Amino acid sequence: MIVAQEAVATGVNKNGLFIPLIDFGMFLNGGEADKKAVVQGIIDGFKNAGFLYLKNHGIPKETVSKVFASSAEFFRRPQEEKDELKWSTPQSNRGYVSQGREKVSQLTDKVTVDALRSQNPDLKESLEIGRDNHPSLPNSWPREDAAGLAFRQTMNAFYATCQALHIQVMRAIALGLELDENFFDGYVSAADNNLRLLHYPATPADVFRKNVGQVRAGKHSDYGTVTLLFQDMRGGLQVRSPQGSWVDATPIEDTIVVNAGDLLARWSNSIIASTEHQVVEPPSEPVDGNYPARYSCAYFCNPNAEAYIEALPGTFTSVEDKHFPGINAGEYLVQRLSNTYQY
Numbered sequence: 207m208i209v210a211q212e213a214v215a216t217g218v219n220k221n222g223l224f225i226p227l228i229d230f231g232m233f234l235n236g237g238e239a240d241k242k243a244v245v246q247g248i249i250d251g252f253k254n255a256g257f258l259y260l261k262n263h264g265i266p267k268e269t270v271s272k273v274f275a276s277s278a279e280f281f282r283r284p285q286e287e288k289d290e291l292k293w294s295t296p297q298s299n300r301g302y303v304s305q306g307r308e309k310v311s312q313l314t315d316k317v318t319v320d321a322l323r324s325q326n327p328d329l330k331e332s333l334e335i336g337r338d339n340h341p342s343l344p345n346s347w348p349r350e351d352a353a354g355l356a357f358r359q360t361m362n363a364f365y366a367t368c369q370a371l372h373i374q375v376m377r378a379i380a381l382g383l384e385l386d387e388n389f390f391d392g393y394v395s396a397a398d399n400n401l402r403l404l405h406y407p408a409t410p411a412d413v414f415r416k417n418v419g420q421v422r423a424g425k426h427s428d429y430g431t432v433t434l435l436f437q438d439m440r441g442g443l444q445v446r447s448p449q450g451s452w453v454d455a456t457p458i459e460d461t462i463v464v465n466a467g468d469l470l471a472r473w474s475n476s477i478i479a480s481t482e483h484q485v486v487e488p489p490s491e492p493v494d495g496n497y498p499a500r501y502s503c504a505y506f507c508n509p510n511a512e513a514y515i516e517a518l519p520g521t522f523t524s525v526e527d528k529h530f531p532g533i534n535a536g537e538y539l540v541q542r543l544s545n546t547y548q549y
């Protein structure tokens with residue numbers, strides 16, 4: 207018996223939060239009906255949860271494994287080598303962020319964010335990588351030993367791979383919003399994106415008990431169009447349900463978690479949801495009182511920095527229906543980053 211391929215299955219279904227598991231291969235390689243089913247699944251998922259899982263997304267398993275291995279190797283470098291690559295400005299948003307430097311938060315008031323940061327810093331370190339061909343913003347690459355050179359090559363290749371997937375996901379979103387399939391192509395062509403390698407170090411389990419509110423990454427929403435999130439199998443990512451509770455976005459092997467960011471929510475005049483998420487104490491039992499390290503890679507996709515983002519055609523009938531004023535994408539992102547980092 208031939209079983210018809212399903213475009214949409216269940217990724218998570220709890221407390222009113224339904225995160226679909228989408229077979230993106232049916233969009234990339236399928237016929238008209240397949241494509242249509244995927245588009246519907248994606249737009250429903252973005253409207254309701256703001257989150258999806260994608261399988262058959264076209265990025266080979268070996269590519270992702272190589273990126274995770276290179277990332278782990280990078281974070282094993284001596285602290286002083288990593289500190290040489292220090293993240294410097296929101297305009298650049300490139301470089302190494304040591305534990306406690308960032309406190310992502312919905313709060314836009316810098317004083318409050320600073321106060322929060324000093325209490326329970328997120329238990330993580332990261333490396334932020336931008337497009338490597340930027341005319342004025344250089345990346346901060348590790349020392350040019352053999353591993354350092356290979357790292358640069360691996361990450362640049364991955365950056366380009368994710369950029370191509372971003373374009374495809376935006377095509378599906380365009381169709382879901384009843385726009386021309388290529389509507390967004392010109393808006394996302396610059397690859398003004400950000401690849402964030404994340405390392406949540408191994409930690410004693412009692413840290414989470416001693417410090418009230420201790421998490422690995424504080425609750426926040428992302429800023430851009432969509433985020434392509436590659437997570438290992440440790441768990442700990444949680445998404446806010448429509449009822450306000452936190453629901454585990456349990457890792458599903460070989461999938462990418464895709465969540466909509468605030469600029470896409472604005473662009474869609476709030477049709478698409480940009481949902482809060484966080485990374486907390488892992489759900490697994492600690493081993494000898496410790497939780498193992500967790501690694502993830504978040505590829506934050508953005509419109510071109512110079513793009514002007516205002517309610518898309520078809521999302522409003524009169525000017526009063528527009529939920530947000532228009533905004534320049536680059537300026538918006540710099541503003542959000544300025545509020546979340548100490549610099």
Ligand SMILES: O=C(O)CCC(=O)C(=O)O
Pocket residue numbers: 402404423428435437443483484485502504
């Ligand atoms: O590590 C994760 O799974 C999520 C990270 C995240 O949400 C972020 O860096 O914006």
Ligand SMILES: [Fe+2]
Pocket residue numbers: 426427428433483
């Ligand atoms: Fe995030």
